[in-house]
Amino acid sequence: xxxxxxxxxxxxxxxxxxxxxxxxxxxxxxxxxxxxxxxxxxxxxxxxxxxxxxxxxxxxxxxxxxxxxxxxxxxxxxxxxxxxxxxxxxxxxxxxxxxxxxxxxxxxxxxxxxxxxxxxxxxxxxxxxxxxxxxxxxxxxxxxxxxxxxxxxxxxxxxxxxxxxxxxxxxxxxxxxxxxxxxxxxxxxxxxxxxxxxxxxxxxxxxxxxxxxxxxxxxxxxxxxxxxxxxxxxxxxxxxxxxxxxxxxxxxxxxxxxxxxxxxxxxxxxxxxxxxxxxxxxxxxxxxxxxxxxxxxxxxxxxxxxxxxxxxxxxxxxxxxxxxxxxxxxxxxxxxxxxxxxxxxxxxxxxxxxxxxxxxxxxxxxxxxxxxxxxxxxxxxxxxxxxxxxxxxxxxxxxxxxxxxxxxxxxxxxxxxxxxxxxxxxxxxxxxxxxxxx
Ligand code: URA
Numbered sequence: 001x002x003x004x005x006x007x008x009x010x011x012x013x014x015x016x017x018x019x020x021x022x023x024x025x026x027x028x029x030x031x032x033x034x035x036x037x038x039x040x041x042x043x044x045x046x047x048x049x050x051x052x053x054x055x056x057x058x059x060x061x062x063x064x065x066x067x068x069x070x071x072x073x074x075x076x077x078x079x080x081x082x083x084x085x086x087x088x089x090x091x092x093x094x095x096x097x098x099x100x101x102x103x104x105x106x107x108x109x110x111x112x113x114x115x116x117x118x119x120x121x122x123x124x125x126x127x128x129x130x131x132x133x134x135x136x137x138x139x140x141x142x143x144x145x146x147x148x149x150x151x152x153x154x155x156x157x158x159x160x161x162x163x164x165x166x167x168x169x170x171x172x173x174x175x176x177x178x179x180x181x182x183x184x185x186x187x188x189x190x191x192x193x194x195x196x197x198x199x200x201x202x203x204x205x206x207x208x209x210x211x212x213x214x215x216x217x218x219x220x221x222x223x224x225x226x227x228x229x230x231x232x233x234x235x236x237x238x239x240x241x242x243x244x245x246x247x248x249x250x251x252x253x254x255x256x257x258x259x260x261x262x263x264x265x266x267x268x269x270x271x272x273x274x275x276x277x278x279x280x281x282x283x284x285x286x287x288x289x290x291x292x293x294x295x296x297x298x299x300x301x302x303x304x305x306x307x308x309x310x311x312x313x314x315x316x317x318x319x320x321x322x323x324x325x326x327x328x329x330x331x332x333x334x335x336x337x338x339x340x341x342x343x344x345x346x347x348x349x350x351x352x353x354x355x356x357x358x359x360x361x362x363x364x365x366x367x368x369x370x371x372x373x374x375x376x377x378x379x380x381x382x383x384x385x386x387x388x389x390x391x392x393x394x395x396x397x398x399x400x401x402x403x404x405x406x407x408x409x410x411x412x413x414x415x416x417x418x419x420x421x422x423x424x425x426x427x428x429x430x431x432x433x434x435x436x437x438x
Pocket of ligand 1: 086087088114117168177182183184186187
């Protein structure tokens with residue numbers, strides 16, 4: 001577009017000006033074509049992080065990112081068809097359990113999913129712990145899997161919202177993740193491109209989430225729900241706590257194994273509660289059950305009768321993965337070093353800072369510190385005690401799964417600094433904090 005230039009738009013956003021839809025679209029499309037440099041987009045993203053965006057700008061950014069690529073619109077091939085997305089947390093393996101549970105209950109799930117961002121893990125990185133599993137699927141493969149198995153688990157296609165692919169990788173390494181308009185546009189451009197009929201968003205709140213307080217999380221939830229509904233997608237957002245890591249496992253293969261435990265009915269209580277709730281909500285949203293109570297019963301049945309786990313194994317096999325690793329998770333990649341960190345004192349665990357724990361797992365190699373860094377799928381952490389547990393000094397606190405003994409040693413202080421101890425049992429807060437539906 002004549003007259004537009006990146007430096008001018010960066011300056012205007014830096015100075016707090018609201019940009020027109022045309023200006024935002026020019027910047028996003030020029031960046032996607034490689035005509036605006038990474039360093040300019042980084043500066044723009046930082047300006048947005050500081051200055052924010054109006055609702056109109058956020059919608060314009062979302063639509064521009066959506067229109068940067070093709071639209072799959074799965075609901076035109078199959079209806080109803082669901083998608084679920086978490087804004088990201090530590091130990092959040094919910095998608096790995098909920099997607100097969102929902103599909104096993106008869107509601108197809110079209111899941112395109114991202115890589116780890118900052119201190120949070122990504123479902124594709126977790127899935128790639130499974131030997132042979134192909135997550136780079138063409139659109140026709142994705143649709144084919146969906147119609148045959150009622151479930152497809154794919155990396156975010158680079159053809160869908162490619163602007164987000166580029167911006168997401170840049171934000172991960174430039175400290176520009178924690179922004180309501182950037183997160184809303186990132187998530188919703190991808191979701192609208194996939195185009196389910198029903199979308200459940202899990203907006204995480206707390207130290208391990210990008211939104212540190214409930215007010216910001218609610219604003220993010222409302223922004224995304226409005227964008228979804230305006231685009232014709234039945235959208236609900238849950239708000240859920242991410243103060244301490246979810247479940248016990250943090251790290252890619254370890255989280256796949258814990259998702260399998262959940263599907264076997266042997267998962268930790270907190271993450272299982274979220275999985276049952278999300279499955280029930282999606283089934284009720286799509287009208288497959290009369291209400292959430294019935295949805296809950298269906299989810300529990302799919303755990304009890306093994307159909308959720310069978311669905312995961314079926315889709316892993318269909319995507320070329322070793323289903324035997326799902327049936328027997330001891331066959332997933334294993335770290336050579338396993339060390340237990342003991343409790344440094346006696347008392348109740350009053351808090352476990354999820355962001356600290358997430359960063360410690362990144363430092364082990366479970367996440368990326370620089371764009372494109374490889375992931376070590378085997379490394380990670382097992383929390384042997386959670387908030388509210390009482391331990392004696394010296395009792396096992398955390399199991400570190402590392403590539404080398406030096407690596408395990410190097411994160412000890414960082415890990416222990418995540419813990420707050422108390423002599424009194426702490427007050428525990430609820431995991432599910434509410435929902436936004438319109
Ligand atoms: N998840 C996304 O897909 N995008 C973000 O910006 C944050 C979390």
